[in-house]
Amino acid sequence: MEIKYKFGVLPLFKPIASMLVFNKIASLQNHLRSLPNFPTIGFVPTMGALHEGHLQLVREARQNCDIVVASIFVNPLQFNNSQDFAKYPITLEKDEALLKSVGCHILFAPNAQEMYPTQPQLKFDFGPLETVMEGKFRPGHFNGVGIVVSKLFHIVAPHTVYFGQKDFQQCAVIQALIKDLSFPITMVTVPTVREKSGLAMSSRNQRLSPEGLTKAASIYQGLQAGETILLKTRDLEAAQKAILQVVASAGIEVEYVEIADPDTLIAPTPTSSKLVICFAGFLEGVRLIDNILIDYIHA
């Protein structure tokens, strides 16, 4: 997978005085269809509880599109764990203010009845992507992602969509969805935004204690230790061991550490020019994921 945008300094956009908020599909579509001069539409789908990572996607969209639409919808279909769904943070008022502060033009915030008046019967199967990492440990997750993202793409009809590298496998799934269903959409993958400690920003971090936040930073430290070994020796086993050691010493319960070819997400060949290390684990009952992309050619 190509990460199209290299992280850099984006211009500051003027906050906008009024952002339009729609809760209904029909009113959003009526508005979008009434816009003059066929503006280019950039779309940032989210589940809310926004942080700098989400805002970076909006800034990127602002830089490249005439109109930016963000959505907030906690999609029940993509949660395979009902506790995780029930505990997902909801901070709508704060999210609206944050979106305005980075110049988002339109927020689409439907409820579950609006998105799923009936339970979808359609099932997505993303083939090999379903059998590894997030697909393997969260059965049905990518079916839920595929359904909600397809619906949102039809509703918003964007030209460009913005997703975060933080959800590396999700980016691969969305690329497959766009290609296989011929959505006339370009996807941009934005590098992971991190706390000063290196911890990948995530809405779920809100559920960690201050001590947990410190411990969780060891995930990125572990990934960096793995990266150093891979760049020096390409020894996958040694890298995996080093990562496990770092995160285990912080009390993180590991679900998986996988080193894969970033294009196929399966085991790399000895000549793969890029590798991705993907991590998932639990701390204080919160599921955390992260990844690091290793590029042998440009390292």
Ligand code: AMP
């Ligand atoms: P979510 O609200 O968690 O579904 O995320 C919405 C979008 O924001 C997805 O494309 C995520 O990959 C992206 N995202 C979440 N966290 C980050 C982060 N720390 N850096 C960059 N993008 C992120």
